[in-house]
Amino acid sequence: MEGAAYDFGIYLAQQRRRSVHTVRAYRAAAERFTSFLHEHWGAEIDQRALSRVQAVDLRAYLASRVNGSATRSSGLSNASAARELSAVRAFLDWANGVGSTPAFKGPRVKKGVPRPVAPSEAVALATEVAEESDEAWVAARDWAVLLLLYGAGLRIGEALALTGAALPLGDTLVVTGKRAKTRVVPLLAEVRAAIEDYAGRVPWPLDRDQPLFRGVRGGGLSAGVVRVKVQRARGRLGLSDRTTPHALRHSFATHLLGRGADLRALQELLGHASLSSTQVYTQVDAAHLMDVYRNAHPRA
Structure with a gap:
């Protein structure tokens, strides 16, 4: 074999x-x-x-x-x-032959598993969503969108608001967030490669004033489509119902913070207006906050 x-x-x-x-x-x-x-x-x-x-x-x-x-x-x-x-x-x-596999219930994640999802689960989710489609360009699109949410911390609306003007990609990406505020986020090599792979497969021209991520009929991709696909995939993987596209952004923030990222820098990456929003969003534990305080405050 x-x-x-x-x-x-x-x-x-x-x-x-x-x-x-x-x-x-x-x-x-x-x-x-x-x-x-x-x-x-x-x-x-x-x-x-x-x-x-x-x-x-x-x-x-x-x-x-x-x-x-x-x-x-x-x-x-x-x-x-x-x-x-x-x-x-x-x-x-x-x-x-189809249907030949013996019936067997696979492992499931216990209900109530708190966010964020683990890095391996984020990748598994993105892969499962991409695998659902028989169209190669749609699979590449879904993979790129979800990798962008997890790898760059974008909101789903921010990702879908990108236009062809983002191409060709560089090491950073200009994102328009809430209240039309723009910010610059770094692009990991894997995320950039995923977007470029999609751009090379999509059957429509990616004009500067047209959506970067397209639906199956050529219009802009709907956030609802992404959410439904994630919902189906998390069911197959046994993930919590709190595993949503926005949870990938949450995971991006939490994982960076857990690895020692500065709160102010993280605030800029997420596009939060205030530091308190960043603290609440990432559910920072008190012990970590005290460490940051002691290391940063001049009177600590």
Whole structure:
């Protein structure tokens, strides 16, 4: 079965028209699964072997991924494990026929998990949303939009208000926020690459005065469309119902602050009018605030 994962990737790319990142992720999951079965069963894995996969095998595989191993101390989060199961199911359906995968309820994140979502879950969410579409350019668009929210901290309205004038992209992006205030945000290389990939696929010209992110009929992409897609994806991944497009912006702020970002700089990145808005938004704990105070205040 050495070539099965590769052939599966070709099928996803050519017949299902999945995006490059989805093909890469699903093919890697197929390789991991067949390698696991080889060790789990102690036998070569061929087409006939895949037809014998049972729920207990899927459970054992996910357990190995979630719990980690002697060489990998930290395992997958529940959201990432759910996506891994989705990829394996697609692989088995491809190999044995649709509906052939044994019934098995994957891991779910407990209800009430507080925001922000973990970085791995943010990426899993964006990937799941992108994978939903059969249109390669739509998948690239969805991936780019959600990566922009998480990687640059934009509001969904700010992202969808961008026009073709933002192209060609540089290291920063000028964003128009509330009250028509503009700010400059840095663009990570991964975010810039995602937007450029979308721009190269979209079937409409991206004129300077036209929306950058287009709907399927060529008009501007609606925020409602993004929210519905995120809602469906978080259900499949077992994420909290508080996992919304705006939660990705919240995660951007919280993760930066947790890694030592300055509150004033974060305020500028988020486009907040006052520092108190930044403090409330990121749910900064009192201990961290005291550390910032002691390090910054001249009389601390």
